[in-house]
Amino acid sequence: MRPAPFAYERVESVEEMLEALARADGEGAAVLLAGGQSLIPRLNARLVRPRRVIDIDGIxxxxxxxxxxxxxxxxxxxxxxxxxxxxxxxxxxxxxxxxxxxxxxxxxxxxxxxxxxxxxxxxxxxxxxxxxxxxxxxxxxxxxxxxxxxxxxxxxxxxxxxxxxxxxxxxxxPSPKPDGVSAFAEVSRRVVGWPLAAVCVVLHAAEGVIQGARVGLGAVGPAPRRAIEAERLLEGSALESSAIDAAAVAAARACAPAVADGVDEDTRRDMVEALVRRTLAGLAGAVW
Amino acid sequence: MDVLRTEFTLNDMPIEVTLPVRATLADAIRSTGATGTRVGCEEGICGSCTVLLDGRPARACLMLAAQARGREIRTVEGLAAGGRLHPVQESFRRHRALQCGYCTPGFMMLAVGLLEREPNASPERVRAVLASNLCRCTGYAPIVDAVLAAQQALAGEVI
Structure with missing residues (x-):
C-alpha cells in the first residue's frame, strides 16, 4: 500500500526544520521524516496519516x-x-x-x-x-x-x-570512567528481529571492586528503565558469582514485561535474569 | 496530487523522475523500466526491494523517491557487465540459489553490498547479514552457499 496523500516539505537546516514545525503546528498532524525506517512502514500501512511530512533527512x-x-x-x-x-x-x-x-x-x-x-x-x-x-x-x-x-x-x-x-x-x-567496561545482550526469536528482553550494562572497578554499576533493561516494560536494586547489589562487590546471582534476580524482579509474541511474563523475567547473569559473567574477566 | 521531480543516479546513469510525493524509491526505480527491483511487503521486512544506496544495502520501499535526490543507486540491472554475469549472479546460478526468483535481486544486492565493503566477512557475518532478507522457496542454504562461494571467486579475481 502507499501512504495516504500528504504535503511534502524538505528542509535543509535546523532553523528551517523548526520554522516548518512551528508553521505546521497550526494545521494539525505534521511528522518529521528522517531515515524513515519506522515511519515509512507506518505511513505505507496508513497507521499514521499526517497532512504534512517534513523531510529532515538531508540536514x-x-x-x-x-x-x-x-x-x-x-x-x-x-x-x-x-x-x-x-x-x-x-x-x-x-x-x-x-x-x-x-x-x-x-x-x-x-x-x-x-x-x-x-x-x-x-x-x-x-x-x-x-x-x-x-x-x-x-x-x-x-x-x-x-x-x-x-x-x-x-x-x-x-x-x-x-x-x-x-x-x-x-x-x-557523559563520559563513563575510562577504565570502565560494558556489554549489551538481547534475546530475540531470530538472529535479527525484535528483542523479547534486552540488557545493557556499564561498570567500572578499582582494584577488583565495583565502584559504579549501571544496569538497563529493555523490551520488558513500557519504556527502558534502569534496575536500581541490581546496580546497588553490584556496587562494592567483586563481581563474584553470588553478587552476579543477586543482581540477576533483582533485575528480573524489577521489570514489568507484558505477555507478547506468545511469550509470558515469567519467561521474559527468566530471559532478563539469564541476560544479566551472562553479561556480568562476561565482564567479570575484564574487571578482575 | 502533489508531484515532485527528483534526480538521482541509477546504475551510473543520471535519472530524472516526476512522481507523486508519496511514491517510494522502489516506485521511482521501477518507473524507469528497471523492474528487477521487486516490491514485496512494503514494510521493510522481506527485503525483495533491497538496492545499494551509495554503496550500502537499503530497502527501496522504506524511502520516499524524493529522498533519493542526488544519491547513487545500484540495482540488479547494474551487476552484469560486458555480457558477463557478476560473480554473485554466476554463483547463484551455479548453486541453484533461486526457485521462483522473486527475492533474488534483493538477496544479490544485499550480498554485493556486504562483499564489496567487507570482502573478508566471516561465514557467521555473511549468514547474519543474509538473515535480513526472506526467501520462501530455497530454505536459504543454497543462498548462503552461493554467497560464500562468490566471496571466494571475488577474492581470486585479479584486478
Whole structure:
C-alpha cells in the first residue's frame, strides 16, 4: 500500500526544520521524516496519516558523531556509523553493540539515532542505551532548547517528553570512567528481529571492586528503565558469582514485561535474569 | 496530487523522475523500466526491494523517491557487465540459489553490498547479514552457499 496523500516539505537546516514545525503546528498532524525506517512502514500501512511530512533527512549539521570527554550523537547519525565506530570500545562497547542490534543490516544504512529515540519503541536498543548511560536528549523548538535526561524522556510505548514544535537534535552521553567496561545482550526469536528482553550494562572497578554499576533493561516494560536494586547489589562487590546471582534476580524482579509474541511474563523475567547473569559473567574477566 | 521531480543516479546513469510525493524509491526505480527491483511487503521486512544506496544495502520501499535526490543507486540491472554475469549472479546460478526468483535481486544486492565493503566477512557475518532478507522457496542454504562461494571467486579475481 502507499501512504495516504500528504504535503511534502524538505528542509535543509535546523532553523528551517523548526520554522516548518512551528508553521505546521497550526494545521494539525505534521511528522518529521528522517531515515524513515519506522515511519515509512507506518505511513505505507496508513497507521499514521499526517497532512504534512517534513523531510529532515538531508540536514547535514545533524549527521555527526563526536567522542572526546563525552560522546555527542547527532539526531541524523545513522546506525551503521555507531556500529562501525571502532573507537567505541571499553565503556562504550555496549552502545556500539546496541546499535549493531537495531533492525536489520539494510535498515541500519538509513535509520537514525534521533528517529529511534523519537519512535520510542519499548523494545528499541538505542533508547535502552541512552537510559543506561545517563544520556541527555537535546531538544530544540523555535522557542529555544532544553535537555531532558533519557530516563525522563521515555514516557511509555511511543510516548516521549517531546512537546509541540519540538525536535530532537542530538544526545550527549557523559563520559563513563575510562577504565570502565560494558556489554549489551538481547534475546530475540531470530538472529535479527525484535528483542523479547534486552540488557545493557556499564561498570567500572578499582582494584577488583565495583565502584559504579549501571544496569538497563529493555523490551520488558513500557519504556527502558534502569534496575536500581541490581546496580546497588553490584556496587562494592567483586563481581563474584553470588553478587552476579543477586543482581540477576533483582533485575528480573524489577521489570514489568507484558505477555507478547506468545511469550509470558515469567519467561521474559527468566530471559532478563539469564541476560544479566551472562553479561556480568562476561565482564567479570575484564574487571578482575 | 502533489508531484515532485527528483534526480538521482541509477546504475551510473543520471535519472530524472516526476512522481507523486508519496511514491517510494522502489516506485521511482521501477518507473524507469528497471523492474528487477521487486516490491514485496512494503514494510521493510522481506527485503525483495533491497538496492545499494551509495554503496550500502537499503530497502527501496522504506524511502520516499524524493529522498533519493542526488544519491547513487545500484540495482540488479547494474551487476552484469560486458555480457558477463557478476560473480554473485554466476554463483547463484551455479548453486541453484533461486526457485521462483522473486527475492533474488534483493538477496544479490544485499550480498554485493556486504562483499564489496567487507570482502573478508566471516561465514557467521555473511549468514547474519543474509538473515535480513526472506526467501520462501530455497530454505536459504543454497543462498548462503552461493554467497560464500562468490566471496571466494571475488577474492581470486585479479584486478
Amino acid at each position: 547535514a549539521a545533524l549527521d555527526h558523531l563526536e567522542l572526546d570527554q563525552e560522546l555527542r550523537v547527532g539526531a541524523l547519525c545513522r546506525h551503521w556509523r555507531l556500529e562501525e565506530a571502532t573507537s567505541l570500545d571499553g565503556p562504550w562497547a555496549a552502545l556500539r553493540e546496541a546499535a549493531a542490534h537495531v533492525g536489520l543490516h539494510p535498515v541500519r544504512t538509513r535509520g537514525t539515532f534521533g528517529g529511534s529515540l523519537a519512535h520510542a519503541d519499548p523494545a528499541a536498543e538505542l533508547p535502552l542505551a541512552a537510559v543506561t548511560y545517563g544520556a541527555e536528549i537535546e531538544l530544540r523548538s523555535r522557542a529555544g532548547q532544553r535537555r531532558v535526561a533519557a530516563e525522563e524522556f521515555f514516557r511509555g510505548p511511543h510516548r516521549t517528553a517531546l512537546g509541540p514544535g519540538e525536535a530532537i537534535v542530538g544526545a550527549r552521553f
